[in-house]
Amino acid sequence: MLNGMHLGRLLNQAHQIFEARVLQRMAAHERLPLRWAHRIESARITAALVHITRHLEPEGARLSTLAARAQMSKQAMASVVDECEVLGLVRRTPDPQDARAKRVQFTETGLLWREVYDDAARQTQQEFQDEVGQDVATVVALGLEAYAGGQMAALESKSIQRHRSKI
DSSP, X not given: OBTTBOHHHHHHHHHHHHHHHHHHHHXXXXXXXXXXXXXXXXXXXXXXXXXHHHHOOTTOEEHHHHHHHHTOOHHHHHHHHHHHHHTTSEEEEEETTEEEEEEEEEOHHHHHHHHHHHHHHHHHHHHHHHHHOHHHHHHHHHXXXXXXXXXXXXXXXHHHHHHHHHO
């Protein structure tokens, strides 16, 4: 425990602060359409938009891949994709490798959203580095990467094993 708080609580607080700063920067970004800035400022941005932004690559992905990356069920991710589709951020397209499957891809609006998000996240990361110093920021990033990377590998392995047992 650090100062009476366990690490999970500190990580959660840091995550909330980081995301709030990213959204503040996005709302002020000159490239973001005014309607999106108003949506951010009025707190009408849902976790769905952030999940899609974090986990969908510009070239697109299958729903099952998105769900695995976000550690969500396929049904929950389908709901997220539905919401983002209504907002015009993503579209479903046929998967060229499997006629039964669909790929989720950003629309032009979605790509702009992602670019603005990435820019705001870089600025916020720099703010963190300026606040705590380069050395501490590097140690924090390395520690989180090692921890998260190991845990993600274990989770992915369990997911693959569950999938194989259903076959």
